[in-house]
Amino acid sequence: MNTPIRTVLIEDVASFAEALRKYIEVSDRGVECTGVFHNAEDALRRLPKNPPDVAVVDINLPGMSGIELVARLKDACPGVLCLILTTYEDGVPIFDALKAGACGYLLKRAPAEEIVSAIIQVHEGGSPMSPQIARRVVRFFHHEPASDELGALSEREHGVLKLLAEGSMYKEIADRLGISIDTVRSHVRKIYEKLHVHSRNGAVLKYLGKNR
Template identity: 45%
Template sequence: MPDIRIIHYEDNRELREGLAFLIQATPGLELVGSFANCQRIGEEVRALRPDIALMDIDLPGISGIEAVPLVKAAAPAAQVLMLTVFDDDDKIFRAIRHGASGYLLKHTAPGEIMAALVDLHRGGSPMTASIARRVLRHFQAPAAPAEDYRLSPRELDIVKGLVAGYSYKLIASDLFISIETVRSHIRSIYEKLHVNSKTEAVLKAMREGLV
């Protein structure tokens, strides 16, 4: 299988260079770009075609959170993994709402960061344990009555697959449909649930008791 293409945004030079070395030294990963800011992120993502953008939040000019939708606009299939010191609810949920698929704190062990990149590419949503706990607490809080999102039976089947952690390929195989059909349903699910990422769709489905 081809290497997972990584683009990295981090303004701390020492950390940026350290992670660049680790990514390049990890079998199955390829660093296609490493930048100190997001000023030209749309152009860079379109040119370099990454599978994953590894993103700090506190960047000069355009913040990492503001940059997430720019990545998705330039490369809709690309995933975004936040790597930051911030563990407050506002930034966590803003990042997820903007389309981030994972959220790690910078004290995460280097090997775990590399493993998270692989996990993300395989369909996972890696999070530092304390972040995952915050997310779960938020979605376990008493909820208002769920809206009728008018998901079709097939869309509900796909949401169940996402909640179970299945990849698009596995969902397609399980439901005897093509991956492109899965992608088409996913777009409709995002629109109906008013979300922008798989992680947000899964969390909302769990929060609203849809599956």
């Protein structure tokens, strides 16, 4: 990887943030930590001036919550990809975070190596989740009503969304459909607009709800 993935940590537990920052520094996997913030307000004030590639966000922050921060970052810094890293395993925070625009959801007890891998996956178009979280998402689909918004998608957009739901990266989708990565990104943007979502996970939730 030629250009390091610029990553910031938004975490109020200083010892945890410092340990993760140090691990990122020595991991030699093409990820660099360019900042650590201990509250959402400070991050929201400073990040628009120098947006990172990925923001690792805790939910339980003092003052503004991590979920609200994700939603506001999506407006202030549309290109920033947000990865939730938290202790919360309950359904409500999970889906609130995904609806706000988070691209992945990991539990803090995940090994540091797994967290770094998740940062890389998010940057490459993936949506990493801890196994416990993935199980809750699957159970959710047993009750989630179908979304009629999917009818607004074109045949090609349906094809792209299906591959997104299967976990394919943008390059894999481009290869499968014989199109460029830029074209894939264009289709994804239109899918988000038509489904009124802000993230891959939001679109996949609606797709799987319809096709359960």
